[in-house]
Amino acid sequence: MAGLVIAAVPATGAVAADGDGTRIDWGPYKVGDVRSGYTYAGAQTRAMQDDDFQNPAFLWLERGAELWDTAEGAAGKACADCHGDAEESMADVATHYPIYFEDWGKLMNIEQRINWCRETQMQAEPFEWESDDLLGITAFVKHQSKGLPVDVSVDGPAAPFFEKGKAFYEERRGQLDMACTHCHVDHPGDLIRAETLSQGQANGFPTYRLKWQTLGSLHRRFRGCNRNIRAEPFPYGSDEYTNLELYVTWRGNGLPVESPSVRK
Amino acid sequence: VPASVPAHAAAPPSYTVQGGYTIPEPLTDTPGDPAMGRNWVINRKLGNCLSCHQMPIPEEQFHGETAPALYGVGDLYSAGELRLRIVDPKVLNPQSMMPAFYKTEGLNRVLKGFEGRPILTAQQVEDIIAYLMTLKDTSKAKN
Ligand code: HEC
Ligand code: HEC
Ligand code: HEC
Known part of the structure; x- marks a missing residue:
């Protein structure tokens, strides 16, 4: 499946040619306006993810x-x-x-x-x-779910936890006083210094991050994003992060499970 | 991270916003130094303004795209208006993504080691204003 997607995209400069990549046919990695981090990644990083023998994960x-x-x-x-x-x-x-x-x-x-x-x-x-x-x-x-669409349920007994996750996502924190929304809702596709912001989707985790030189969990990513704005992170597996995980995962309902993905 | 950040003065930030749009009084007695200001806007641990803004600093490779370019900002605003925009931009736009660089009140869950102190010292803010006042070239604005 992944191979087909790559073939549909011109080999070089695909992202650059289109500016923000919104008009590229990203296959399953884009569902309506919802885009996997894959679609913001560089061609080399995507190639690493697509080739099982190159994917360090x-x-x-x-x-x-x-x-x-x-x-x-x-x-x-x-x-x-x-x-x-x-x-x-x-x-x-x-x-x-x-x-x-x-x-x-x-x-x-x-x-x-x-x-x-x-x-x-x-x-x-x-x-x-x-x-x-x-x-x-x-x-x-x-x-084992690779390629299948994310489909978390957020109603019924999950609803109050989903609401907490949503509130966390929208709440400012840290010395820089920023919320997740400022980067991942308002500015996907824009550079923040040398990083291209994505929608901050969860469908690729655990992910092999080149910067980490290892696989890492979604909660590690949350801790990193909190720290970058000089906010005290929450512990791995904390209720705060698991609620946030449900909200973030729901934002990507319909995207394929990509685990383990490769990211910069 | 904390080790490389210079210790800030213990006194909490104090300044007066006039008319809701300007802080006319400088924060320090020492006039701002534009050359130092240029350093602070680049420094990733201090202003890191380049993470969001494009500025006429060609030797730095990556300039952010999440905020307006600052090429002509010294023509657009007075020093007092720039001061408010750096001290606490949320006075002007409560939704702003831009951090308040000289504020300690009302923050949520600040990382240990950074509590109770602003991102920049009063003198660094003044240096940055002096630098921004030298940016007069609106023709080079990229967005
Ligand atoms: C100051 C900007 C900023 C803020 C605020 C921020 N992030 Fe991020 N985030 C980034 C950057 C930069 C990356 C790496 C590039 C990318 O994928 O966006 C990233 C990556 C991510 C990823 C990985 C996406 C992928 O495909 O691998 C997730 C998930 C994420 N962020 C979630 C969050 C959450 C949740 C919050 C709030 C608690 C948050 N971020 C706050 C800048 C930010
Ligand atoms: C002695 C039996 C037993 C062993 C051993 C066991 N599990 Fe389970 N596992 C269960 C039961 C019982 C459930 C709950 C099933 C349910 O509620 O539908 C479960 C559920 C799960 C689920 C969730 C399935 C779903 O549809 O929600 C996962 C994932 C899982 N196990 C993974 C593992 C892994 C990985 C290991 C080894 C480290 C493991 N299990 C070892 C009995 C076991
Ligand atoms: C995380 C992003 C971010 C950072 C970091 C940042 N800014 Fe901003 N800045 C913005 C945004 C967004 C605006 C647009 C107005 C608003 O939303 O408040 C802005 C507006 C401005 C303006 C007004 C520009 C205009 O044309 O009206 C000035 C001046 C400014 N910033 C200076 C700075 C300086 C100096 C620094 C570093 C000390 C800095 N900014 C750091 C995001 C940022």
Whole structure:
């Protein structure tokens, strides 16, 4: 699929030729006005993402595949023991997360689901945020939904959490006193110093960021964007960020799951 | 980051906005130095004005595109009007994306190490105004 999209775009200078890229046929990476970070990325970065052999994130996918079959914890079980073939059991799971999780009375994202399985189902230690293991298994699970449209639900019991996420997105913070909207709603396509702003979509996470030289979670990105405006970040997996994740993910409903993407 | 940022004076910013559009009184007794001001607008830890504005600073490669170009801004505004625009642009436009560079009140969840102090010192603001007053070439404005 990704190969076809690339073929539809002139090989060089596609973005430059069109200024802001709005008129380019981005295939599934653009749904109405909603555009994946892919469509703001440079040609080289896109090429890295499109070619499984060039995409550095595939090292983490391999680690994830290994973990899927590895029994750990007191229950002596592997993911595969309960979920079988990931290609089938996980086929569209990532398109629906974060979900409202009844037992917690709040939202749960994929990383939290995986650690829930480890703790309650496997009786194993949870993986640490940003560990290669959690990034790897998360990328592996999400990758099973690759190409399928994001479709999170924000009504019913999820609604109040969605509203909190939306409020966070629109709230100014930090010494620079800026909200997410100032960069990702008002100025996608514009340069902010050497960075081209995108719509700040979540569909590619975990993402291999060239600047990080590693895979990173969406919550890492949130912490970075908070820090850049000199705002105190929230902890990984905090309610604030999981609510924000639902709102940000919803903004990209309809975009294909790209995990693991490559970004500058 | 905090280590490379110079410590600011402890006194909270104080200034008077007149008529809702200008701060006519300089913030310091020492007149602004335009050459220093040019440094502060480039410096990513200080003004970093270039992250949003285009300015006649050809040696810097990337100029932002999220705000008006400042090529002729010294012709457009008085020093007092520029002072308000740097000290607290939200007086003029409450929706503004532009940070208030000399304000500590009413901020939300400021990163540890930066609390209670403005982005720029009073003298840096004055230096920047002196620099902006030298920008008179509206013909070079790019947007
Ligand atoms: C000062 C500008 C600025 C603000 C404010 C800001 N960001 Fe960002 N953000 C960036 C830049 C620059 C990038 C990297 C280029 C891009 O994808 O936009 C980025 C990237 C992202 C990405 C990754 C997009 C991708 O495709 O990989 C997400 C998600 C994101 N931001 C979310 C947020 C959220 C949520 C907030 C508020 C909590 C926020 N940002 C606030 C500048 C900002
Ligand atoms: C002992 C059984 C067991 C093991 C082992 C296990 N899980 Fe689960 N998993 C479950 C149960 C039960 C659910 C909840 C199913 C439901 O509520 O529909 C679940 C749900 C999930 C979901 C969400 C599926 C959905 O449709 O919402 C994901 C993702 C997941 N597990 C991943 C993993 C991973 C990755 C591992 C290994 C690290 C793992 N699981 C290990 C039992 C297990
Ligand atoms: C994060 C973006 C951003 C940064 C950083 C920024 N500005 Fe601005 N600036 C704006 C925007 C947006 C406007 C347009 C008016 C408004 O929305 O308040 C503006 C307007 C101005 C104006 C008025 C221009 C006109 O033509 O009316 C001046 C002068 C100015 N800025 C100077 C500065 C200086 C000096 C700095 C650095 C000390 C700076 N700005 C940093 C975003 C920014």
